[in-house]
Each structure stands twice: as C-alpha cells, then as structure tokens.
Amino acid sequence: MGIERPVPDWDLIVETLKVISKKTTVPTVFDFSYRKSTPFQILISTIISLRTKDSVTYASSKRLFGKAPDPVSIFKLETGTIARLIYPAGFYRRKSENIKKIAKILLDKYNGEVPKNIEDLLELPGVGRKTANLTLGLSFGIPALCVDTHVHRIPNRMGWVDTNTPDKTEFALVKILPEKYWIEINELLVAFGQTICTPVSPKCSKCPFKDNCPQIEVDKSR
DNA sequence: AAAACGGGGGC
DNA sequence: GCCCCAGTTTT
Numbered sequence: 001m002g003i004e005r006p007v008p009d010w011d012l013i014v015e016t017l018k019v020i021s022k023k024t025t026v027p028t029v030f031d032f033s034y035r036k037s038t039p040f041q042i043l044i045s046t047i048i049s050l051r052t053k054d055s056v057t058y059a060s061s062k063r064l065f066g067k068a069p070d071p072v073s074i075f076k077l078e079t080g081t082i083a084r085l086i087y088p089a090g091f092y093r094r095k096s097e098n099i100k101k102i103a104k105i106l107l108d109k110y111n112g113e114v115p116k117n118i119e120d121l122l123e124l125p126g127v128g129r130k131t132a133n134l135t136l137g138l139s140f141g142i143p144a145l146c147v148d149t150h151v152h153r154i155p156n157r158m159g160w161v162d163t164n165t166p167d168k169t170e171f172a173l174v175k176i177l178p179e180k181y182w183i184e185i186n187e188l189l190v191a192f193g194q195t196i197c198t199p200v201s202p203k204c205s206k207c208p209f210k211d212n213c214p215q216i217e218v219d220k221s222r
Numbered sequence: 223a224a225a226a227c228g229g230g231g232g233c
Numbered sequence: 234g235c236c237c238c239a240g241t242t243t244t
Contacts, residue, residue: 051238051239052240052241053241053242056242087240088239088241089239089240089241090239090240090241091239091240092239092240093236093239094238094239100238165234198244200243200244202244
C-alpha cells in the first residue's frame, strides 16, 4: 500500500490560502473572468493562458475582446489578425487558428453558446481537461476541478497526493477534496504558487504550511 | 545562456 | 508514455 499521509484539514487550508490570494495583485485570468466575462470569453481567455503568463493573458484577452467580444465577431477576423491581437501569448499562431475554429463550431453546432458539459468541450480544438474544467467552473458554477501545473505541483509537494501526471492529480484530488472547494481551489493555489510555493526556489520561509510540508524535510535550505 | 512559463495533441 | 510546440521573462 501507499505511504501514510495525514488527512489535510481543508477548511483551514482554504482559509489560509484565501489570506495569501488577497495579498496578490497580479492580474489573472480569474480577475478578468469572474466579474465581467461571458462563458465564451472565459473559454477563449483560458485558451490564451495556455503556457502563458497571467499578465500577458490578461492583456491579450483584453485586446482581443475589445475588438471582437463574441463568436460572431471573432469568426469574421483573419487568423493573422487574431494572432496579432493576442501576441505575445505563447503558441499564438496555433491558438489563433483554434480560436477561430472554436468560434465556428460554437456557431454551427451550439447556437453560438458554450457547451455545458465536459464531453462537448473536449471536442473543441485546443481544449483539454484543464481548459474544459476551468470553463465549466467559472462560466456555469459547475463543480469541476481544474488541474494546471500549480494544482499539480503543490498538492504533490505538500504530500496531499502522490501522482506523476496532472490527470492523476485531478482524479486523486476529486476523491479527497470536498466538492465545495473544487472551483476555487484553482485560483487559490495559483495565487499561492505564484507568490510562495513557486516552481523553482519556493519561498518556504514565508510559507504558512512549512511545518506540515514534507518538502522541508527533503531540502532544509529552502 | 539556460530554464521556466497556469497544456494539448499526435504518435 | 514521449516528444514537440513559441516567444518572452527570469535566473
């Protein structure tokens, strides 16, 4: 059997993470999405965010939606125009083609609306589990756990799960994390992962979880 | 000069 | 599972 792990106190963890995220001023796709975005814009900005920094995602989304806020107007744009608008987001060429394809598919098959189930979302080009789950959660409030590199890295570092791929992390976390936290845990861990539990040289001395983190045992220099 | 960056797809 | 993908920022 696996190694024994202490059962995480999720209420306390979420409460602590909320304090950290409130101190974060980095504009993220979440700030943008929660307050004034349509499901379509949430989906597209999530596409843009793939392998791209938040500040860039935010600026790119704002430029694109300022010019074309909905599937109809985006489908009218040349892919080159879309590429220019979302530049310098990573993979901007591929993304601009996918964004236009998605606009067309939504118009043809879904009456211009974003589908509300993961199966249909995963059919869209450039949409994987991360993008699909984030869209479901942010757009429709459907409990869906979005596992990106932060939500993969941090629970493994903390010893909450022990997996080697994001998909396995998703299925492991779904089992142990209360459903009421599935949507917000992503934003909270991203804020934590950007400021303290960073991928490289994490700021463990400032971490409120340092006394319970197995990583500290591995490397006391941090 | 490297490494890293909120994945996804093709094989 | 493995490998590729793009261009900017950080180390």
